[in-house]
Amino acid sequence: MHLMETYKRLPVSFSRGEGVYLYDDKGKRYLDFIAGIAVNALGYADKELTEALCNQARKLFHVSNLFENPWQEELAGELTKAFWTCGKVFFCNSGAEANEGAIKLARKYFYEKGERRYRIVTFYNSFHGRTFGAMSATAQEKIQKGFEPLLDGFDYAQLNNIDSVMKALRKETAGIMLEVIQGEGGIREATLEFLQKVQEICKREGLLLIVDEVQTGIGRTGKFYAYEHYGIKPDIITLAKGLGGGFPIGAVLARDEVAEAFKPGSHGSTFGGNPLACVCASVVVRRVKSLLPHIERVGAYFRRRLEELRAGEVRGRGLMLGLDIKRDCSQLVLRALERGLLINCTSQSVLRFVPPLIVEEKHVDEGIDILKEILS
Numbered sequence: 050m051h052l053m054e055t056y057k058r059l060p061v062s063f064s065r066g067e068g069v070y071l072y073d074d075k076g077k078r079y080l081d082f083i084a085g086i087a088v089n090a091l092g093y094a095d096k097e098l099t100e101a102l103c104n105q106a107r108k109l110f111h112v113s114n115l116f117e118n119p120w121q122e123e124l125a126g127e128l129t130k131a132f133w134t135c136g137k138v139f140f141c142n143s144g145a146e147a148n149e150g151a152i153k154l155a156r157k158y159f160y161e162k163g164e165r166r167y168r169i170v171t172f173y174n175s176f177h178g179r180t181f182g183a184m185s186a187t188a189q190e191k192i193q194k195g196f197e198p199l200l201d202g203f204d205y206a207q208l209n210n211i212d213s214v215m216k217a218l219r220k221e222t223a224g225i226m227l228e229v230i231q232g233e234g235g236i237r238e239a240t241l242e243f244l245q246k247v248q249e250i251c252k253r254e255g256l257l258l259i260v261d262e263v264q265t266g267i268g269r270t271g272k273f274y275a276y277e278h279y280g281i282k283p284d285i286i287t288l289a290k291g292l293g294g295g296f297p298i299g300a301v302l303a304r305d306e307v308a309e310a311f312k313p314g315s316h317g318s319t320f321g322g323n324p325l326a327c328v329c330a331s332v333v334v335r336r337v338k339s340l341l342p343h344i345e346r347v348g349a350y351f352r353r354r355l356e357e358l359r360a361g362e363v364r365g366r367g368l369m370l371g372l373d374i375k376r377d378c379s380q381l382v383l384r385a386l387e388r389g390l391l392i393n394c395t396s397q398s399v400l401r402f403v404p405p406l407i408v409e410e411k412h413v414d415e416g417i418d419i420l421k422e423i424l425s
């Protein structure tokens with residue numbers, strides 16, 4: 050009534066959660082294979098995460114970035130330790146903001162080198178967020194329509210088509226930005242061969258490789274960062290979604306030489322990396338590092354069980370899976386909801402499964418049984 054109608058909301062209202070389950074205001078239980086869209090990495094009401102948040106809340110919520118912030122230092126240390134080389138981190142509050150930071154950093158890096166390179170190659174069907182830079186990077190008509198003129202400086206190419214990348218390059222190109230698995234775009238994976246060629250092009254042309262790990266990062270695919278599956282070495286990665294386990298936080302991580310282009314005053318955020326957010330993310334990051342074998346194992350099991358359904362193409366890695374049923378899947382979401390299963394339909398025909406990373410085989414079985422019912 051009082052809200053702008055930016056979302057098509059399902060007719061249910063949750064009042065609490067526990068583990069991989071949510072409960073609505075009538076006490077009905079739902080198995081959650083959405084997890085706040087790949088956000089609630091440790092599920093709901095995790096004891097350690099809740100305690101860390103409450104303890105910090107009793108001491109200090111917010112401190113300005115005018116002052117030292119040991120919570121950011123600790124978290125940044127954990128994030129960079131998992132990166133392929135020495136790097137530095139900037140904290141913000143969301144995925145779109147992280148990508149804005151990455152775009153600005155790429156431009157500033159070449160500015161500092163005295164080169165007029167500012168354009169970024171991005172991909173059709175990608176999703177980088179709703180702010181002007183991130184939206185302009187997102188080559189999808191449905192996201193951009195009605196908001197023109199867009200920000201200048203993006204050239205679009207086709208994922209897994211190296212010729213289209215070559216055609217998109219100009220002398221002002223600063224970098225190539227991509228998701229190794231397009232999430233909102235329907236769980237579409239870049240191939241190993243394609244990513245290695247993109248890496249080669251970046252090396253040869255002196256371009257920055259920017260990987261948007263907002264959805265794929267922090268263990269979602271079974272590696273801490275999804276780029277690790279492909280043996281590539283991105284110059285910049287962006288994080289958000291799962292990072293705070295439900296507390297809003299985003300991050301830009303860049304290798305040292307690139308990160309140094311940001312100087313005092315170059316970029317900033319009032320709330321970015323506040324103590325509450327950092328304390329939550331530190332718990333998530335530590336726990337996810339020990340969950341990686343579990344994610345790989347349960348993810349493989351989930352994938353196998355989806356394939357057994359023979360209901361369409363199964364795509365994705367770890368606990369970021371899609372079932373492309375090649376027909377509209379929005380009705381299935383409603384039928385699953387009635388039966389106490391939360392799933393998401395993206396890209397019209399793709400059922401997306403991004404459960405909490407603590408999900409177990411028995412939960413997968415429970416979900417698959419419901420899926421079988423509603424698919425038949």
Ligand SMILES: *Cc1c(COP(=O)(O)O)cnc(C)c1O
Binds near residue numbers: 144146148262264265
């Ligand atoms: C969700 C998402 C974003 C945007 O994140 P917000 O926090 O909604 O701004 C950006 N990139 C990818 C890959 C995403 O999945």
